[in-house]
Amino acid sequence: MAKTQKYFLPEQYGLFERLKVQLIDGKKPIPTFPIRAQIQTRTACNAECSFCPNTTVGDALSQGTMEWDLFTKIVDEMSEHAMDEIHPFLMNEPLWDKDLPKKIRYIADKRKPGSSMQIKINTNASLLTDDMAKQLIESGLDKINISFHGIRPEVYEFNMGNLKFEPMVKKVLRFKEQLDKASKPKPKLHITMVKTKDIVADKKNIRAFWKSHGIGCNFRPLGNRNNKEVEMKGINWDDWHAYTWCRRPFTQIYILYNGDCVLCCCDWNRTTTLGNLRHKSIEEVWNSPAYKRVRENFLLKDRKDLLCGTCLYTR
Numbered sequence: 001m002a003k004t005q006k007y008f009l010p011e012q013y014g015l016f017e018r019l020k021v022q023l024i025d026g027k028k029p030i031p032t033f034p035i036r037a038q039i040q041t042r043t044a045c046n047a048e049c050s051f052c053p054n055t056t057v058g059d060a061l062s063q064g065t066m067e068w069d070l071f072t073k074i075v076d077e078m079s080e081h082a083m084d085e086i087h088p089f090l091m092n093e094p095l096w097d098k099d100l101p102k103k104i105r106y107i108a109d110k111r112k113p114g115s116s117m118q119i120k121i122n123t124n125a126s127l128l129t130d131d132m133a134k135q136l137i138e139s140g141l142d143k144i145n146i147s148f149h150g151i152r153p154e155v156y157e158f159n160m161g162n163l164k165f166e167p168m169v170k171k172v173l174r175f176k177e178q179l180d181k182a183s184k185p186k187p188k189l190h191i192t193m194v195k196t197k198d199i200v201a202d203k204k205n206i207r208a209f210w211k212s213h214g215i216g217c218n219f220r221p222l223g224n225r226n227n228k229e230v231e232m233k234g235i236n237w238d239d240w241h242a243y244t245w246c247r248r249p250f251t252q253i254y255i256l257y258n259g260d261c262v263l264c265c266c267d268w269n270r271t272t273t274l275g276n277l278r279h280k281s282i283e284e285v286w287n288s289p290a291y292k293r294v295r296e297n298f299l300l301k302d303r304k305d306l307l308c309g310t311c312l313y314t315r
């Protein structure tokens with residue numbers, strides 16, 4: 001069943017209609033501050049996943065590491081709001097940033113007492129050394145999702161390009177051993193992967209393999225990431241669909257290393273910059289005319305000039 005839109009723009013309605021939309025249609029006004037955030041602490045990734053635009057954009061765009069002052073400014077403002085999750089990565093490999101544990105510790109320490117905000121990373125695990133693992137376990141990280149696309153060497157290596165299956169399995173199992181030894185409730189470890197044709201075919205074996213090591217896994221929809229090359233690969237297990245609903249512009253902010261806020265984690269080419277956080281607050285950017293225009297066009301299904309107009313996924 002197609003997902004329906006969950007938010008409405010309060011300024012489009014009078015008081016009476018607004019009550020109807022909320023009470024009868026069950027829609028909510030758009031939050032005045034993001035509920036989730038992705039922060040790119042530094043750019044780039046060392047892998048070459050076949051379904052990821054990382055391999056096609058790369059050098060054409062400016063690269064760098066977020067300055068500490070900008071990072072703390074962003075986190076300090078977030079800590080004043082009730083947020084669900086902060087992800088200190090965006091379109092990059094988070095462990096490529098050697099200072100990531102320190103940055104996670106900063107976010108964790110800024111949490112107000114009683115806050116339920118979670119800190120999560122997704123990583124390809126290739127840079128998960130014993131030392132990095134130890135630092136992450138101590139950092140205050142709540143969840144770590146290891147992206148591991150396949151349980152047969154040929155499938156894994158096709159999907160992840162330059163990463164090799166055997167050493168990477170060892171790395172994940174070694175990390176699990178360290179986690180068990182640390183005997184802490186956090187971070188919670190999961191394996192995650194996208195549903196390509198090959199992965200869907202192996203689903204049962206994949207679950208069984210990770211389960212035998214005490215690790216749960218989840219299967220995520222494959223997206224085209226607004227990239228024709230990804231779409232044309234023929235790795236999708238099911239037809240491509242346009243989004244009927246997408247919560248990203250309504251609940252999540254995506255911050256690049258230089259403070260630019262882009263539309264979402266599919267905006268690899270940085271087509272839609274909605275403001276910059278060096279000189280503006282998150283609240284200002286989130287409630288800016290540029291953001292409002294995107295949301296309005298999305299809700300009105302006027303998406304031809306939005307990145308969303310070319311965004312596809314397979315269930």
Ligand SMILES: C[S@@+](CC[C@H](N)C(=O)[O-])C[C@H]1O[C@@H](n2cnc3c(N)ncnc32)[C@H](O)[C@@H]1O
Nearest residue numbers: 051052091092093122123124147221222223225
């Ligand atoms: C872009 S990566 C960045 C973090 C890290 N490099 C990693 O791979 O885990 C974030 C997540 O997006 C997923 N991903 C990459 N390409 C995708 C696509 N075409 N459709 C859906 N998810 C995708 C990855 O598997 C990963 O879990």
Ligand code: SF4
Nearest residue numbers: 045047049052054124
């Ligand atoms: S999915 Fe993650 S690991 Fe793979 S190329 Fe993209 S950013 Fe790198």
Ligand code: SF4
Nearest residue numbers: 246248264307308311
């Ligand atoms: S491009 Fe639009 S529809 Fe696609 S994920 Fe981003 S916000 Fe959602």
